Amino acid sequence: MPTKIVEALANLSGLGGSLARSAAALLEAEVEQLRFDLAQNWARFLRLVLLAAFVFGAVFWALGALLFAAGAGLARVLPVWAAALTVAGGLLVLAFTLIRVVRARARRLESPVRTVRRRVGSHLAFWRGVLDDEADRGGTAPGSDEGGDGSAPGGTS
Numbered sequence: 001m002p003t004k005i006v007e008a009l010a011n012l013s014g015l016g017g018s019l020a021r022s023a024a025a026l027l028e029a030e031v032e033q034l035r036f037d038l039a040q041n042w043a044r045f046l047r048l049v050l051l052a053a054f055v056f057g058a059v060f061w062a063l064g065a066l067l068f069a070a071g072a073g074l075a076r077v078l079p080v081w082a083a084a085l086t087v088a089g090g091l092l093v094l095a096f097t098l099i100r101v102v103r104a105r106a107r108r109l110e111s112p113v114r115t116v117r118r119r120v121g122s123h124l125a126f127w128r129g130v131l132d133d134e135a136d137r138g139g140t141a142p143g144s145d146e147g148g149d150g151s152a153p154g155g156t157s
Contacts, residue, residue, distance in 0.1 A: 059098070070087040074086055
């Protein structure tokens with residue numbers, strides 16, 4: 001009889017070690033996926049900054065040339081002041097269009113805090129589902145025997 005108890009305890013400790021290794025592997029995979037998500041969001045943010053810098057640079061350097069060329073061309077058929085206002089209005093339309101593009105891309109970014117919360121929430125929801133399934137099958141889930149009524153979890157009395 002003592003031999004069976006020792007064997008049962010040895011098997012139990014082996015299962016505990018296996019469970020701990022599995023939990024560690026899952027945690028490592030979750031952290032790796034979280035790192036990947038954060039890196040992906042960082043890359044999106046950098047692309048957005050580069051696009052905004054390009055837009056600013058393009059508008060800044062092209063502004064003088066566009067104003068001169070468009071004003072000179074329109075001044076041939078309109079008074080100089082009307083040509084200048086027309087060119088400025090066209091540039092404002094272009095600038096507002098580009099601003100809308102940048103804002104639309106900025107809205108797609110996910111903050112790092114939100115990414116972490118989403119990943120942790122998903123992880124916790126998965127384990128709650130596993131524990132609920134185990135409790136429904138009649139297994140002992142942590143905390144399921146704390147009801148205080150003395151009945152067996154998942155069974156009939």
